[in-house]
Amino acid sequence: MTDLSATANNAIEPIVSARGLRKKFGRKEILHGLDFDIPPGRIYGLIGHNGAGKTTTLNAMLGLTSCEGTIRVLGEDPFAKRAKLMENVAFISDVASLPRFLRVRELFALLNNIHPNFSQDKARSFLEGTDIKPEMKIKHLSKGMVAQLHLAVVMAIDAKLLVLDEPTLGLDITYRKRFYRRLLEDYMTEERTLIITTHQVDEIEFMLSDIMFIRDGEMIVHMQMETVNDKFTQLVVNDPELQAAARQHGPVYEETRFGQTVMIFDGVDRATLEPFGRLSTPTLSDLFVALMQRPTANPESGR
Amino acid sequence: MKAFVALVHRELIEHKGAFLIGPLILVAVLFGATLLAFTVGRVDARFSGQLFTVAPLRVYEVGFLAFGLGWSLYMMAVLFFYCADGFAADKRNNAMLFWKSMPVSDFKVLLSKLIAGITVLPGTIYAIALLSGILLYGVAYTTMLINGSASIATLGNIVGIYGQVALTILVTLVCGLLWYLPAMALVGAIATAVGRWAIPIAVLLPSIVSTLEWVTLGGLHPFDTQTWRFMEYRGALPDTPYVEGWLMSQDGFSGMAYALDLIGNMDWLQVGTGAIFAVVVIYLASEYRRRVNDN
Numbered sequence: 080m081t082d083l084s085a086t087a088n089n090a091i092e093p094i095v096s097a098r099g100l101r102k103k104f105g106r107k108e109i110l111h112g113l114d115f116d117i118p119p120g121r122i123y124g125l126i127g128h129n130g131a132g133k134t135t136t137l138n139a140m141l142g143l144t145s146c147e148g149t150i151r152v153l154g155e156d157p158f159a160k161r162a163k164l165m166e167n168v169a170f171i172s173d174v175a176s177l178p179r180f181l182r183v184r185e186l187f188a189l190l191n192n193i194h195p196n197f198s199q200d201k202a203r204s205f206l207e208g209t210d211i212k213p214e215m216k217i218k219h220l221s222k223g224m225v226a227q228l229h230l231a232v233v234m235a236i237d238a239k240l241l242v243l244d245e246p247t248l249g250l251d252i253t254y255r256k257r258f259y260r261r262l263l264e265d266y267m268t269e270e271r272t273l274i275i276t277t278h279q280v281d282e283i284e285f286m287l288s289d290i291m292f293i294r295d296g297e298m299i300v301h302m303q304m305e306t307v308n309d310k311f312t313q314l315v316v317n318d319p320e321l322q323a324a325a326r327q328h329g330p331v332y333e334e335t336r337f338g339q340t341v342m343i344f345d346g347v348d349r350a351t352l353e354p355f356g357r358l359s360t361p362t363l364s365d366l367f368v369a370l371m372q373r374p375t376a377n378p379e380s381g382r
Numbered sequence: 383m384k385a386f387v388a389l390v391h392r393e394l395i396e397h398k399g400a401f402l403i404g405p406l407i408l409v410a411v412l413f414g415a416t417l418l419a420f421t422v423g424r425v426d427a428r429f430s431g432q433l434f435t436v437a438p439l440r441v442y443e444v445g446f447l448a449f450g451l452g453w454s455l456y457m458m459a460v461l462f463f464y465c466a467d468g469f470a471a472d473k474r475n476n477a478m479l480f481w482k483s484m485p486v487s488d489f490k491v492l493l494s495k496l497i498a499g500i501t502v503l504p505g506t507i508y509a510i511a512l513l514s515g516i517l518l519y520g521v522a523y524t525t526m527l528i529n530g531s532a533s534i535a536t537l538g539n540i541v542g543i544y545g546q547v548a549l550t551i552l553v554t555l556v557c558g559l560l561w562y563l564p565a566m567a568l569v570g571a572i573a574t575a576v577g578r579w580a581i582p583i584a585v586l587l588p589s590i591v592s593t594l595e596w597v598t599l600g601g602l603h604p605f606d607t608q609t610w611r612f613m614e615y616r617g618a619l620p621d622t623p624y625v626e627g628w629l630m631s632q633d634g635f636s637g638m639a640y641a642l643d644l645i646g647n648m649d650w651l652q653v654g655t656g657a658i659f660a661v662v663v664i665y666l667a668s669e670y671r672r673r674v675n676d677n
Contacts, residue, residue, distance in 0.1 A: 143482060145673065161672075165485040176480040178472075180396050192388035193484050 092154065094119045094240050094272045095140055099148035102135050102296075109135050111296040112148065119239070120269045122286055125276045126367055127293035133276045136293065137244050140274075141170055153239060166195055169233040170242035177217050177229055184213035186232070194236060202235035205265065223254040230258055234266045241266070243275045247282075255282055262286075284363040294371050308360045312349055314342045316356035325355040332369030343369040385486055386494055393498035394506070397468060400460045401503045405510040408456070412449075413517045420525045439536075441522060442543045443635045446515045450551035453511040454558065457504050464503065465566045466580040469495055469573040469667070489668035492574065496664055499566055500559040508555055512548055519544060549637030554619070557644055560653050561619055567660035571667035588613045616656075620647035 093116035100113040110132050117123055127133045138144040140152050142161030150157060155164050178186070183206075190197045203213075211224050211231075220228065226247065233241060247255040263286055267273060275283055290307065292300035302310070314330070316322050322340050326333070328351060330342035343361050344352060352358055361369065394401065469492065472478045481491060519540055526532030559566075572587075573580035592609040601607050624643035628635055 141482075143479075161482070162485050162487040162490070165483060168483075170479075170483050172479040172483075176477050176483075178392075178396075178477040178480060179475055181392075185395055189388050189392055190484075192391075193385045193486060195485065 091118055093117055095150070095152050095274075097136075097139070097148065097150045100136070100139060100150055101147040102132070102139065102144065103147075109296050110139075110146065113293075113296075113298050115291065115298060115301055117272060117274065117289075119272050121272055121288045122267065123272070123274045124280065124283055124287040124290045124363070125274055125293065126280055126290060126363070127276075128371060131293045132296040133293055134244055137170075137242055137274070137276065141168065141242060167239045168242065169236040169238040169240070170244070171229050171233055171246045172244050177225055177232075179216075179218035182214055182216050183211060183228065186217065186228075187213075190232065190235075196237040197232075198235045198237070202231050205231035205234055205261070223250050226250055226254060226258060230261060234262070239271060241271065241273045243273070243277075245277055246275070247277065247279065255279065259283060259286060280363045280367055287363075290363065292367065292370055300366075300370060307363075307366065310346055311361050311366060312344045312347060312352055313359045313361040313365060314344065314352050314356050315359075316340050316342065318356075321355045325352065328352065332372070334368075341365075386490060386497075389486065389491060389494035390498045390502055393468065393495055394502050396471065397464060397498075397503060398506075400464065401506045402510075404460075405453075405456070405507055409510055409514045409517065412514055413521075416518055416521045420521050439539055439543060439634070442519060442540055443547060445518055445522065446544065446547040447550065447635070449514050449518060450511060450547060450554070453507055453514070453551070454554060457507045457555070458558075458562075460507075461499055461504065461562075461566060462569065462584075463581070464499055465569040466573050466584060467578055468499075469570040470577040470580070474577060487668070488671040489665055492570065492664050492668045492671065493661075496563075496567055496570060496660065499570070500563060504555055504559060508552065511551055515544060515547065543635070546635050546637035550635070550640050553637070553641040553644055557648055558619055561616070561648070561656070563653075564656035564659040564663075565616070567663045571663040574667040574671055616652070620644070620649070622647060 095115070095117040097113050097115050100110050101108060102110040113136065125133050125136065135144065139146045139150050140157060142152075142157030142159075142164060145158045152164055153167055157164050181189070187199045187202050190202075191199045206228070209224070209227055211220065211228055217225065217228070230246070247258050250258070259282065262273070275287075277283055287304055289303050290300060291298060314325055316325055317339055322342075325342055328344060328347045331345045332343040334341055343365065349358055467474075472481050472491075482488075523532060523537065523540055526536070568587075569580055569584045572583050576583065588610070589604070592607045592613070593604040595601070595607040595609045596604040599607070604610075622640060622643045624636075624640050628640075
């Protein structure tokens, strides 16, 4: 279920391009030949179950792991040219990875010398209004403060691609909202591309321009959000006869919530469904549940 | 280069406990002990023993050289633990992914750790050794001034002795670091792969290799092998006849004579080979770090 027509017609060089991307851990294949292009200036949500292969895909993009097939980020092989690539790529991983032994000012001073595209002044300005002070040791910061600091660091890097792997894991709702608002208001421009993975898909839905659903190492959805709105329809229907009639149009998913039956349709004209009940566009989490059904909860585990 | 210097600086920040704060605490303790030793009479401040009657300034030479030996032993110990632990610190601290998000290669990161281990980290200990010498001399000279066994004119001699011994410690440190560089690199490389297990592995490795040689190639016992003899050879700095002669004489200590003696007796071919070996094992370790994504 891939709609890459917009990309294919676009002459702009993709930021990320993968062909036949495969990864094995031991004898178990985690990625089963992914093909995708990510154009510049987009905000991508990479969504999947635990163990679906999201982090492995991101690691392949970031040059942290070698894979079969081809992957190019900004035209470079990330595994072979990771150091060079990181001048234009920033990322936050799913683990608290800031060096805990440093003070905030020491971190900024070091990055100022290590990263050619890091701006110490920008990083300081991003921390204004927070409780984080330059003399504080990172190991003494709370989890939320570390996330704020890490976000300030990556936003102070003038990168073309920002990759966020579960950046708000373990943070409360206030921090999470502030995190994403800051990212949108202070960082995103037309030249920058953002790829986010998170399980809290509803919280990032408003900012996404594209989604990719990965299920068991395979890309099952890759499309723009506008296409999602056009393509998928959610129908809430109560009357059993209407339910039966609606089923004739082949819903991709159906469930009963609080006595109401909810169906999700793929590519069925809204005018056709209108007589059966209340129509809406499914939320990303509804769509996720609808499309990511598997025979078992977690048949294989990736990274 | 700016990034590399910053990475070296990072090592100093990360390990300043072992290389700066710990030694400073030791200096404070030593200074206190020295003060006590002179003030409560544990040290004969009149230097009435035969040796010091003949050459009273020798206490400055022997005292500071003993300090230098002590600091060298301290440095060897902390550098061993630095290599066995510091090379795996990024993984242990959960900071590996952060450093991998920086535009620096794994080889550069590991090389910066090794370079830090032979420059700024021992450099801080050397600076503290010099400070401990100043404090020692200060106490000894003040005591001698008080009891009348020294005058202002003696100060020139003491400063001269300080310079000679400081040069001696410096040359010993530099030669020692060059001599032990391959061992440091090997321990660091092992730590990159296995973390702190590098400590027992590094200790056991010579015995294991020697035993394997004994089993496969023969010999009287596991420690009568080419490997073991090589380890013994590489385990100690070369002898310096100048020091042996000086100990038996009444001459003042010459740092320059010692330096020339040590440098002349160094096996520079071994030093060069060791440096190449160090770069190779660090490169192999960096390839391991690059390929193994166990963050």
